[in-house]
Amino acid sequence: MSLRATSRIADVSINTVTKLLVDVGKGCLDFHDATVHHIKSKRVECDEIWSFVYSKNKNTAEQDKGHKAGDVWTWVGIDRETKLVLSWYVGNRDAESAYELMKDIKSRLRTRAQMTTDGFKPYLEAVSEAFGSRVDFAQLVKIYGTNAEDNTTESNDKRKRYKGAKKVRVQGKPDKKYISTSMIERQNLTMRMHMRRFTRKTNAFSKKVENHCLAIALHFVYYNFAKIHTSLRVTPAMEAGLAKDIMTLEEIVRLAK
DSSP, X not given: OOHHHHHHHHTSOHHHHHHHHHHHHHHHHHHHHHHSOSBOOSEEEEEEEEEEESSOGXXXXXXXXXXXXXXXXXXXXXXXXXXXXXXXXXXXXSHHHHHHHHHHHHHHBSSOOEEEEEXXXXXXXXXXXXHTTSSEEEEEEEEXXXXXXXXXXXXXXXXXEEEEEEEEEEESOXXXXXXXOHHHHHHHHHHHHHOGGGSSSOSOOBSSHHHHHHHHHHHHHHHXXXXXXXXXXXXXXXXXXXXXXXXXXXXXXXXXX
């Protein structure tokens, strides 16, 4: 829920809730950096998810876009088998952000992995620069089009509709059976369900980029170390061998800086 809703339910000041978010969020950033390393991953999926800070792009001054306000993209890489979120990066939807994500993912892996992304072109150069030839890389390119049968006098819906997808090998020897982005797309839904500021139509959006980043850090530490995955019956961190027990909320709060 939003910070103000939390302050009303807990009957504390909004400043108290905000300070707790900042302190715990910073601790979560450091905890993730110190813990999620030397991962034996066979298959990694990556994607980017849209949100905004302070105002949407159309209502944002040109000088503030990509810095203080406007569209913000969260890039995420997840291990398909353990469901562990390996890395995330908050930035723009561009080649620089794609490279930062790939560089960080590479630093956390100890094995050669199969990488799958969607057809977004900046991934091509980003994966090549970060991994070189030490990755099996493929893209799942989605195909969209308009359905003429839908555009009748009763319906003027001309939005692009999903038609299908094709699997494209980019480099190495990716296993065609595992060229998929279903796991990372499910993680996108988890983010929207767990963080009110990611809801598509909301008044609980982030007002500062810094707080937005810290809320994401808190979410991913909770997801990796405290949330039991339904199919795994343990947390992703336990499945990946990074933890022996489920992390409690009290333990997450104690990470506060």
